[in-house]
Amino acid sequence: MGKIIVGVIVVVAVIGFMLTRTTDDAVVTKSDSNTETAMKAGDVKEFSMTSFYDEKGKWFSLKEISVKKGDVVRIKVTNVKGTHDFNIDEYGIKKATPLNQEVIIEFTADKVGEFEYYCSMPGHRQAGQFGKLIVKE
Ligand SMILES: [Cu+2]
Numbered sequence: 001m002g003k004i005i006v007g008v009i010v011v012v013a014v015i016g017f018m019l020t021r022t023t024d025d026a027v028v029t030k031s032d033s034n035t036e037t038a039m040k041a042g043d044v045k046e047f048s049m050t051s052f053y054d055e056k057g058k059w060f061s062l063k064e065i066s067v068k069k070g071d072v073v074r075i076k077v078t079n080v081k082g083t084h085d086f087n088i089d090e091y092g093i094k095k096a097t098p099l100n101q102e103v104i105i106e107f108t109a110d111k112v113g114e115f116e117y118y119c120s121m122p123g124h125r126q127a128g129q130f131g132k133l134i135v136k137e
Pocket of ligand 1: 058083084085119120121124129
């Protein structure tokens with residue numbers, strides 16, 4: 001009698017152990033593939049703006065860009081009037097934007113916060129040539 005009970009307990013324990021193992025493996029595999037999918041699926045967020053000046057100041061046509069952390073940000077800047085560039089200090093971006101050329105700036109938004117993009121030509125930022133990059137968690 002005692003042997004049977006011990007035998008049953010052992011069988012139950014072995015089955016339970018196997019079930020736990022299977023479940024753990026399944027969970028691990030699932031979360032791994034989810035992580036991979038999330039990394040690969042980093043959405044590409046594309047924006048276009050022009051860079052120019054007029055009698056009121058110097059400008060980027062787009063004043064604000066909002067993305068999520070992990071997004072690939074692609075900004076197309078076309079300088080249509082004057083001499084300008086495109087900078088985001090916190091992301092180490094400094095790009096010349098020659099007249100009448102579409103310049104593509106691409107980076108992964110891996111830092112959360114609000115950052116300013118601006119033109120570094122003397123006086124341009126002060127004259128209005130800046131905008132806000134918002135990266136949300
Ligand atoms: Cu400028």
